[in-house]
Amino acid sequence: MPYEAVVSPKLVGPLSRPTLRTTWLGAATFGWASPLLSLGNRRQLSAADMSMLPPPSATVATLASSFASTYSQHGASLVRAYVATYWPRLVCIAGMQLTAAACDLYGPGYVLHQVVTSVQTTTSTGFDGSSTLWLVLSLFGLQITSAFVKAHLRYHIELTGIQFSASVRTLLFESVLHPNDPSCQQTKSNAADVANLFAVDLLQLMKVTSSLTMMWITPVQITVVVVLLHQLVGWAIFVGVGVIVLILVTTSCLAASFRGYQRNLLQRKDARMQIVHDLFGSIAMVKLNAWEEQFLAKVTTLRHLELVAVWKYLRTFWLLATCMLTTPVVVTVSIFAAYTLWLQKLLTVATVFATLALFRSLQDALIQLPAGLTGLIQCMVSISRIQREIRLHATTVIHDDYSSPDDDDTVRDNGDNAVTIAQGTFAWDQGDDEEPVLTDVNVVLPRGTFTVICGAVGQGKSTLCAALLGELTTSQ
Structure with a gap:
């Protein structure tokens, strides 16, 4: 004979589940909870017993x-x-x-x-x-x-x-x-x-x-x-x-x-x-x-x-x-x-x-x-x-419509530089209370050159690359 303290609710003999009918008096006195409380006094409740409650106005989803x-x-x-x-x-x-x-x-x-x-x-x-x-x-x-x-x-x-x-x-x-x-x-x-x-x-x-x-x-x-x-x-x-x-x-x-x-x-x-x-x-x-x-x-x-x-x-x-x-x-x-x-x-x-x-x-x-x-x-x-x-x-990758390298206006504006950042400030999110992760950034990458970013761990190398790719918010 199994112990009653550890018996599964499925092994307990079937008990009648009262049909719940919520009236205005039951709603005023929370009477709709009484059948469930009464059943809980006789045996351990299970997930299936929750069906006795009134149907929720909306599910979690x-x-x-x-x-x-x-x-x-x-x-x-x-x-x-x-x-x-x-x-x-x-x-x-x-x-x-x-x-x-x-x-x-x-x-x-x-x-x-x-x-x-x-x-x-x-x-x-x-x-x-x-x-x-x-x-x-x-x-x-x-x-x-x-x-x-x-x-x-x-x-x-x-x-x-x-x-x-x-x-x-x-x-x-x-x-x-x-x-x-x-x-x-x-x-x-x-x-x-x-x-x-x-x-x-x-x-x-x-x-x-x-x-x-x-x-x-x-x-x-x-x-x-x-x-x-x-x-x-x-x-x-x-x-x-x-x-x-x-x-x-x-x-x-x-x-x-x-x-x-x-x-x-x-x-x-x-x-x-x-x-x-x-x-x-x-x-x-x-x-x-x-x-x-x-x-x-x-x-x-x-x-x-x-x-x-x-x-x-x-x-x-x-x-x-x-x-x-x-x-x-x-x-x-x-x-x-x-x-x-x-x-x-x-x-x-x-x-x-x-x-x-x-x-x-x-x-x-x-x-x-x-x-x-x-x-x-x-x-x-x-x-x-x-x-x-x-x-x-929720930060989305920003892809700006950059001009072609052969564009005369781009070459005229940037000269021989592919990337130019002057006093840039970048943050992960927009908002006045958001602290920037990179401040006062000045970067010039000449066109057609091989550039290496080096530094100690945690100094912002990956963050700078993310800023160049448009994954950060530009504050300045």
């Missing part, structure tokens, strides 16, 4: 093909292709975010103050139980609505991130495995760089939707909370706004440093992975020549530089998070101090409770802001790295 077409139509930009592909879903996500934010602010922004005020005035005017009951029931209904909306919001955000990551993964695979110019495949990138893109950068793309939506909804929530606080504490709120602006300016400076440190960290990681890849690729030669100590010293040096970059990265992240996490406490103290000392007003129970509840919402928004900011920075850095790799492999 369809998604990748559509995204690749959109990518080409929008100037080979991943950001533009992402917006053009998913903007209807992004609009839907924005609407759900606004609905969830309104439901969350209804309690602390309106209900709490009204209920506490009603309890305070019980001795003088009597307790208005009916209006208070309706307020509580309305709050309960909106909280249920918020729960449904947030569940679907999270589902669509995750779905968009997975589809975008899968499309970019397919696009990167095709560009690496089938470059337009196969002769340049080994000179443009290496296995370590591509492995880092798949292991690190592609995972960041799954968070691009959540980070992007968080970056626009959080300022809206902060603005609404500030308006509600102005209705409670008056002009004292502007003291808190000044503190928030000061902290946001500091946060912007830290965010710029954070992005630079993250880019430096990824570059250090790429350098270390490259030397490790070269080491294991030629381990026989290393052992034969007893180069273990030299390679160990080089790997240790690169690892030390990577640890320094990690320390700077984490230090900036800690400062950024600390600056944002202490914001609610500092803003609360400054507003209450201005309300009592500057405006000379008395803090009532309703004002204090409502203000603290709103500041709780403000604290949640301010906590989400650095998380969304750092996540968006990480996503943009990863997108730029992936896009650069795709563009490198």
